[in-house]
Amino acid sequence: MAGRGVTWLGTPTFPKAARTALADTQLRTNLRNATTTIRGKRAGAVAELPDWEPLRRAGEAIKDEVLANLDTYLERLEAAVTARGGVVHWARDAAEANAIVLRLTREAGADEVVKVKSMATAEIGLNEALAEGGVHAVETDLAELIVQLGEDRPSHILVPAIHRNRSEIREIFRREMPGVDQDITDEPRELAEAARKHLRQKFLTAKVAVSGANFAVADSGSVVVVESEGNGRMCLTLPETLITVMGIEKLVPTWSDLEVFLQLLPRSSTAERMNPYTSVWTGVAPGDGPKNFHLVLLDNGRTDTLADTVGRQALRCIRCSACLNVCPVYERTGGAAYGSVYPGPIGAILTPQLLGEDVDEQAKSLPYASSLCGACFEVCPVRIDIPEVLVHLRAEAVESKSKAAPEAAAMSALAWAMGNPRRWAAAQKAAGVGRLLSRGGRISGLPWPGSRWTASRDLPAPPKETFRAWWRRTRG
């Protein structure tokens, strides 16, 4: 695995991957139905709270305060976890984090771990790394299980199998789930029951569980996982050893700060007033829950991201996925086109930043995968100005490219013409030659790169007289 993980190696750039995804009409239908439904529900759940805007501002302020003093809070967390009998490990990148988890699993004498759905472990490719070390990781979140059994990739942060409908899920279960009733129907109840039976066996035999963390409280050393199914709680309480992999930005200073996020997160993500299961654990407690607790604090590009004054706001993200559900680009292409464990608008700004110097052409294409419509910023519960960061990352990409690149040359020429009204009028006159290409007032075919426009759209023929020419003729 290369450096920091995050992206799926060998995936094409966004425009290419999008073309493939757009051609899949079943995928588009599944996505459209799912995002439209959840969008409507979220809007309703948010509208119930009269103080939603102040809550967003509070969430933003708490996270910014944490990011500004991250070193202090992390040391406070480490001290509190250690004092309560937990062990804290520091991992600079994906390889270090994976090695720590593998070593701890082996020390516990296990060759199988049960997993709570976690973005951090997906980011570092933990399952693959464990498999290489002879340890099988079992996803217990229903959607993650569907993706895992289907040898598929998650398409959404919160709803990894959003791109699958229930008849597709039935087929995956029949094919891949050992001992499943081959007459199973695609009724959600039957599918859930099959998964329940399959997972129960795993919960009762696993010695080691691996989780992520939604939040950690620096003052008390408490770690928090919020979820909807209860599978996570089974993992967090039954096995002897619990290993939590947590991005270093997941901190909140105090227990009372948590209150803000436990309101923001469920309404933004699942449109629920309160999430069904909130599990909190603090170190270890004799006779109750895991005997050993390990907390792996993962950097993997986060301190580099923190150094960027515009881009660092991405680290406020609480992985609610509201931005995915409102994004018109995501709605058409799905998550796989982003080639990263973090898809959608937040993925488009988080992925290239986490990769830092490892960024490749694929990750560089992500900041352009947006029409900058602003819907993501509007719904973000911690007010990440995603369009601002997208544009900032585009500027960085431009800086790293040659000034002689065709686009840079065109932009410079245009800016030069626009810098002076006489030059601009001359440029408009030149553009008027476009009339020669038109038929019946429209232009339907242009050479490359204009062909990318005219593939599906006409252009109006430039008028005989520009506005400024009209003004000069009639008023000047």
Place this chain on the structure above:
Amino acid sequence: MALFATCVTDTLYPRTGQAVVRLLERLGCEVDFPEAQTCCGQMHYNTGYPRHATALAGDYERIFAEYDAVVAPSGSCVGMVREIYPKLLGSARAASYSHELSEFLVDVLGVTDVGAYFPHRVTYHPTCHSLRMLKVGDRPQRLLRAVRGLELVELPEAESCCGFGGTFAIKNSDTSSAMLADKISGITRTGAEVLTAGDNSCLMHIGGGLSRLRAGVNPVHLAEILSSTEEEPWQAVA
């Protein structure tokens, strides 16, 4: 007051600029068009060329500084001036005197009935920047409802982006076209003869799709509807 025509309207849609002049003069404003103006720089900024955009922002601030108010027939360009110029220039001066057309009519002039006449079935697309950057709200609809003869029909999924996004339409042409196809399907379902919006760039995109499909729906800028009267009615381009 001054008109900021925007580069797209100036170059491709002079009728919109003329409509703004006619409308504002009818409402008693003295309109000037400072000829030194060119472009707000949004395309440069959004494509990753902030230095070019900053130069154009500086020009804008200088050119319009002497006027009481600047009005532009574009939510997107005014969004650029209001939201981005303060970041680029470190000054909110240009933002303070710049208005999008519907804002200027409703908030500054205090009118919703501008005396217009437009006997057509119309649907309105709230462009992303008008909607989310400027938050113009229902000002355009209030203006449209007061137009005599006009039947306003609601656009399904009105608030979803048409897929223009400047260079996005070129760089991610396939995704942009898929977004456009859904927008057009919503428009044709309304049975409207005219699609209106407060931004010619979005209308160019949607209009380009409508034209390709020979959909029989005419894209018309809000200013052209509001400037239309019984004496001087709007006429389709020949």
